[in-house]
Amino acid sequence: MRRWGWKVGLTVLLVLAASLATAGEATVLDAVLATGVENRQPVGTANTFPADVGRVYAYTRVVGAAGEGSVTHVWYYAGQVKAQVQLSVRSDDWRTWSSKTILPGWTGEWLVEVQGADGRVLASVPFQVE
Numbered sequence: 859m860r861r862w863g864w865k866v867g868l869t870v871l872l873v874l875a876a877s878l879a880t881a882g883e884a885t886v887l888d889a890v891l892a893t894g895v896e897n898r899q900p901v902g903t904a905n906t907f908p909a910d911v912g913r914v915y916a917y918t919r920v921v922g923a924a925g926e927g928s929v930t931h932v933w934y935y936a937g938q939v940k941a942q943v944q945l946s947v948r949s950d951d952w953r954t955w956s957s958k959t960i961l962p963g964w965t966g967e968w969l970v971e972v973q974g975a976d977g978r979v980l981a982s983v984p985f986q987v988e
Contacts, residue, residue: 884927884947886972886981888919895955906986909962916970916983917955923947927975931956934969960987 892915893902900917907914916931926948933941933956943956965987972981 884920884923884929884974884980886918886929887921888917889970889972889981889983890917891915891970891983891985892917898953900955905984906988907960909960909965909987911960911987913957913959914968914985914987915955915957916972917953918945918972918981920947920952920954920980921950923950923952929954929975929980930973932971932973933958934971935964936966 890900890903891905891907892900893904893907893911893913895901895915895917900915916933918929918931920929926946928944928946931941931943931945932939933943941956941958945954945956947954968985968987970983970985971979972983974980
């Protein structure tokens with residue numbers, strides 16, 4: 859049973875991605891936070907960062923977009939918007955990211971929302987700065 863688990867999961871993921879691509883609606887396949895991005899891949903992924911992290915990256919993989927479009931990363935700290943970064947989406951399988959400088963005193967709860975061009979929330983990724 860165990861050896862089939864990853865195959866079933868991969869099949870479900872591929873069917874879901876294909877159906878969304880057919881519908882022409884963008885969806886977020888992956889949304890993570892990291893300390894960097896190298897070769898278009900997140901590095902140092904986490905949901906908790908030290909106060910001296912300096913910069914946090916929000917990495918997003920969008921699939922199923924019909925033509926060119928955009929997503930927006932909205933960075934919240936203590937319930938208030940700290941930044942909004944509009945990012946281009948130029949194909950039906952697109953990786954993009956934004957970053958936010960984190961000052962040492964900005965400890966506590968953070969949230970990054972990935973919003974579609976219409977403002978609809980596609981993904982939310984909470985994180986903590988300690």
